[in-house]
Amino acid sequence: MERVPVLKIGDILLVSIQIDMEDQVALQLQEDLAEKIVATGCHGVIIDISALDIVDSFVGRTLATIASVSRVLDAETVVVGMRPAVAITLVELGLSLPGIRTALNVELAITMLARSRAELEAGFELSDDDEDEADSAAVTAP
């Protein structure tokens, strides 16, 4: 069975979708991603769809599900590389990918994820609290 590989780069998981997203492939990808988020503790997922000519409602739903599952596992999802024609068709079809963040390319997505992670951590007023360092035990209650 065909399988979309999940690549780990630092704190981010990168997926480049190139094959047709049939039911089984989509389910397998969701499962692989969820398992890898838990195994690695990554906080960001970048999905590159620059190879896709068409994003139909099924692919749109798959992306939305991946984003929701990732969010539950404390990871943020960014979709990158959408072709202009795909964006136009999506909107014409009434699919605006609600709940999915997008960026033009992988580098911009990495910056976006790093920034929103930093804001999130600043919001907790506890820096480095989610890193697997022993000194997190030294954080005292406010």
Place this chain on the structure above:
Amino acid sequence: MERVPVLKIGDILLVSIQIDMEDQVALQLQEDLAEKIVATGCHGVIIDISALDIVDSFVGRTLATIASVSRVLDAETVVVGMRPAVAITLVELGLSLPGIRTALNVELAITMLARSRAELEAGFELSDDDEDEADSAAVTAP
């Protein structure tokens, strides 16, 4: 026509091969990569083949050609994610991918490329000489 996307991450171009490498796809990928190396000035190319069940002599030749073209354009190629079964089959077929560097995953490849780049630059005894900074003009002849 199907096309393998080339993703830029910092100083590195990343390609994840998931579709069958037919003649046209392989030629297009070689062309895309060469153009992108020139356009971006990247010094590293990482090719992920973790999605491939089979690496035959054609794919092996394609990888070797990509590595050679990249080298001519001052970029180094690392192949990552080879499955154990693929490695065994390759050697049994007498294909040992000469001239191609490999790493187990993308992160190790990034480290490898950064180290060999640093060594290369140290060899010239001119650090930062290939970066597009104006201070390179200030380097005096030894």
